[in-house]
Amino acid sequence: MNANEILFENVSRFYGDVLGVNRVNLAIPPGITSLVGPNGSGKTTLMNLMTGLLRPTQGRISVLGVAPDDPEHLFRFVGYCTQFDSFPRGMTGYQFIYSYLRLHGKTHAEADEGTWRAIERVKLTDAAPRKIAGYSKGMRQRIKLAQAISHDPRVLVLDEPLNGLDPLVRAETIALFRSLAEAGLHVIISSHILHEVDAISDQVILLSSGYVVAEGQIHGVRTEVEDHPMQILIRCDRPSALASRIFELDTVVEARVHNDGKGLLVRTRDPDRFYLMLNRLVVDGVDLQSIAPADDDVNSVYEYLIGPDGGSI
Amino acid sequence: MNPNSWSLWRAQVAAILRLEIKKNFLARRGLWIYLLAAAPAVLMWSHALLNLRDHRVCDLGHDNLIFATMFQFFYLRLAVFFGCVGVFLKLFRGEMLEKSLHYYLLAPVRRDVLLVGKYLAGVLTTSIIFCTGTALTLAAVLVHVPRAQAEQYLFGAGGLGHVFTYIATAALACVGYGGVFLLLGFLFSNPVVPVVLVLLWEAANPFLPQLLKRLSVIFYLQSLIPVTVPAQGDFAFLAILATPVPAYLAVFSLLLIAAAGLWLGTRQVRKLEINYGTD
Numbered sequence: 001m002n003a004n005e006i007l008f009e010n011v012s013r014f015y016g017d018v019l020g021v022n023r024v025n026l027a028i029p030p031g032i033t034s035l036v037g038p039n040g041s042g043k044t045t046l047m048n049l050m051t052g053l054l055r056p057t058q059g060r061i062s063v064l065g066v067a068p069d070d071p072e073h074l075f076r077f078v079g080y081c082t083q084f085d086s087f088p089r090g091m092t093g094y095q096f097i098y099s100y101l102r103l104h105g106k107t108h109a110e111a112d113e114g115t116w117r118a119i120e121r122v123k124l125t126d127a128a129p130r131k132i133a134g135y136s137k138g139m140r141q142r143i144k145l146a147q148a149i150s151h152d153p154r155v156l157v158l159d160e161p162l163n164g165l166d167p168l169v170r171a172e173t174i175a176l177f178r179s180l181a182e183a184g185l186h187v188i189i190s191s192h193i194l195h196e197v198d199a200i201s202d203q204v205i206l207l208s209s210g211y212v213v214a215e216g217q218i219h220g221v222r223t224e225v226e227d228h229p230m231q232i233l234i235r236c237d238r239p240s241a242l243a244s245r246i247f248e249l250d251t252v253v254e255a256r257v258h259n260d261g262k263g264l265l266v267r268t269r270d271p272d273r274f275y276l277m278l279n280r281l282v283v284d285g286v287d288l289q290s291i292a293p294a295d296d297d298v299n300s301v302y303e304y305l306i307g308p309d310g311g312s313i
Numbered sequence: 314m315n316p317n318s319w320s321l322w323r324a325q326v327a328a329i330l331r332l333e334i335k336k337n338f339l340a341r342r343g344l345w346i347y348l349l350a351a352a353p354a355v356l357m358w359s360h361a362l363l364n365l366r367d368h369r370v371c372d373l374g375h376d377n378l379i380f381a382t383m384f385q386f387f388y389l390r391l392a393v394f395f396g397c398v399g400v401f402l403k404l405f406r407g408e409m410l411e412k413s414l415h416y417y418l419l420a421p422v423r424r425d426v427l428l429v430g431k432y433l434a435g436v437l438t439t440s441i442i443f444c445t446g447t448a449l450t451l452a453a454v455l456v457h458v459p460r461a462q463a464e465q466y467l468f469g470a471g472g473l474g475h476v477f478t479y480i481a482t483a484a485l486a487c488v489g490y491g492g493v494f495l496l497l498g499f500l501f502s503n504p505v506v507p508v509v510l511v512l513l514w515e516a517a518n519p520f521l522p523q524l525l526k527r528l529s530v531i532f533y534l535q536s537l538i539p540v541t542v543p544a545q546g547d548f549a550f551l552a553i554l555a556t557p558v559p560a561y562l563a564v565f566s567l568l569l570i571a572a573a574g575l576w577l578g579t580r581q582v583r584k585l586e587i588n589y590g591t592d
Contacts, residue, residue: 103420
């Protein structure tokens with residue numbers, strides 16, 4: 001059993017006759033891993049399974065070598081920011097974290113110190129003495145995040161953590177995730193905001209209807225999608241002239257002038273070979289400004305693998 | 314701290330007690346429990362104050378009998394019963410409905426430690442409420458009889474023992490019914506029907522054969538009550554002819570019922586999943 005990975009071995013979970021997730025095999029390393037998929041694809045089920053809130057119908061899970069049905073050990077190093085937007089009645093933000101730390105067995109002084117440290121990290125110091133019932137959606141999200149990080153976990157599971165946050169706080173929160181990942185934590189995030197997933201993830205897990213359809217670093221996943229040739233955008237001043245030469249390359253499937261007339265969109269089945277051969281195509285008088293993949297992102301991979309009709313995410 | 318150490322478990326139970334007791338006492342939805350607990354005291358104090366105002370002297374023996382009847386037939390069978398329904402069913406089932414139980418399940422707390430913590434919080438809450446109600450009612454019985462008569466009863470005729478026994482019986486009722494309703498909260502997503510069945514079973518206790526009588530909480534509680542309601546007179550229609558068991562056996566049986574409820578509860582709580590959407 002690997003003590004530095006989160007492992008799913010042939011894990012299935014059914015809700016009666018309804019499929020939650022099916023035959024999931026995963027090995028999640030440290031860093032930021034994003035779970036991406038439409039509603040009902042099994043993201044939350046996977047998170048609840050790895051934190052023991054649900055039990056697998058079959059298969060085995062281990063989180064850094066600990067089984068999720070062992071909460072007294074698991075939650076010493078796992079923090080979970082759930083999507084449940086309900087809190088124990090009558091609590092202030094401070095009490096919410098403080099009581100959680102007392103449940104860890106910490107003394108008053110330790111819990112008090114840990115509570116303020118966590119609250120300061122999510123910038124809720126002023127609101128901490130107020131009742132959570134009066135918090136905005138974004139503040140509730142942040143106090144849940146503070147709870148999840150309050151005991152300095154090694155694994156952080158975050159279900160839609162950016163929901164309800166304004167752009168500034170969103171940027172700060174993403175920076176916090178990055179710093180935690182750089183410190184060696186496993187940060188598992190589910191999010192429906194694909195461009196943010198793209199920006200922050202070290203690896204992604206794409207889910208559809210309870211199945212893992214792809215996993216790994218986004219570039220690697222994109223390369224494996226052979227049904228959709230890679231799109232490359234070449235920015236230049238004379239795209240038509242470049243297009244006429246580019247069709248000489250046998251790896252090119254399609255080339256068309258970009259809508260703004262200042263570039264060429266090329267589809268190729270072998271991008272590495274295309275880059276090499278492009279160097280040999282010296283087009284006199286064409287000023288090449290940039291060459292970059294145009295669909296090497298989560299959004300495109302999601303659309304290719306799950307489809308635009310895969311459901312709302 | 315070692316995750317399997319007694320000192321950690323004690324600290325965790327204390328943390329659960331702090332959270333739960335505050336929640337139980339301050340819950341607005343639990344106001345009716347206070348009203349149930351206070352009803353006999355309000356009645357008895359009204360009677361006492363009216364008598365004091367009018368300088369009427371009451372018969373302590375008669376008032377004691379009224380109290381014993383009220384304690385057996387209203388307090389134990391209805392007030393404590395429904396009070397425990399209100400508190401113990403909510404410990405897990407209520408938090409599932411409020412979608413807040415995951416707060417505990419995301420902490421490094423053994424599920425059985427959580428169960429024990431919540432149960433103790435329920436017992437403490439209900440015991441404080443109903444023992445206080447019992448004490449206040451007894452105080453009203455004694456406050457409007459001549460002081461010498463009250464002192465004679467308390468210190469010469471075993472009255473102090475009666476007071477202690479009534480209060481202890483109220484607490485033991487919370488212990489016994491608590492174990493039953495904690496378990497029902499796990500076993501049934503809608504516990505109304507099972508609660509009604511338990512109520513009917515407890516009510517039918519006087520008419521059951523001796524062996525079946527023992528499969529109830531009220532049988533053991535009645536075995537502890539110091540004043541027996543006579544089968545003749547004003548309250549004859551409420552009198553129950555049952556052979557009581559010795560006090561030590563009654564207490565042991567009530568603790569056994571609670572322990573059985575807790576033991577079966579631990580089996581349920583270990584299997585508990587958070588699935589608010591479908592629960």
